[in-house]
Amino acid sequence: MSVFKARRVIDQIRGRSYEETLMILELMPYRASYPILKLVYSAAANASNNMGLNEANLFISKAEVNGSAIMKKLRPRARGRSYMIKKPLVI
Template structure:
């Protein structure tokens, strides 16, 4: 049995999210939450909310024991890119890409 939670169209670069996801992979849910709360990265706020959602899904939808949950799987994939233009010298324009992410978090119960 597993519980999933998805975060789609998060306005943060996938590279920034991947760094924080590597910290919590295969950790118990309560330890993962503690790590996220003490990690000074922008992605931590998104992932705290996502982890709380996954825990709530596990408890309410699948009747899983919260104390035995661990982060079995977590990954990020790139979402759509917002393309913007930045004016530069002599009438030129540079492109700015505002990236977004789709994050998936899977919790399972320890055997």
Template sequence: MTNINNEIKATSKYLRLSPNKVRRVLDQIRGRNYQDAVLILEFMPHKPCKAIKKTLESAVNNANISSQGDKNNFIIQHAYADEGPKLKRFQPRAQGRAFPIHKPTCHITITIQYT
């Protein structure tokens, strides 16, 4: 939890999601207020929505700990997904060969601001 210039931050790390697919959802909620963002995340059919909603609720709960105000007065200031370490696996192929599989992870960071 970070509180600089009335901004509150929450981070989720090492999620087994592709950063590109997470960014696609984060672009939809960036700049919106809390209530609109939660509504969008509930009805979008993408897998990252659940993790993003959890991170957003964590940021709002961090703000409530620092005695800010009503949930509806929060605006999503920054929302971004960074790459985490890739899990490296191998798929067996014909004639004793191995095919590498890279399973991506990501870190989601959401910063909200009280208006």
């Protein structure tokens, strides 16, 4: 999904508590909210199982979305010109 679409959802949950984040993500109409909801569930499960933290005390301290690297290639065009192809790398 696009970085801009995911960033729109992430900006709404940054700095909020865990329960408030779940309510916001479940009610948002954007398609990017479901993968972010799964990510928040996973992070809370890791915090409770690995570190022994209570889920009621958790909050979103840092959340960011970054784009991937872009591979640039040149494609030959008519009359000796070239056209730039920007292909995102999936890592």
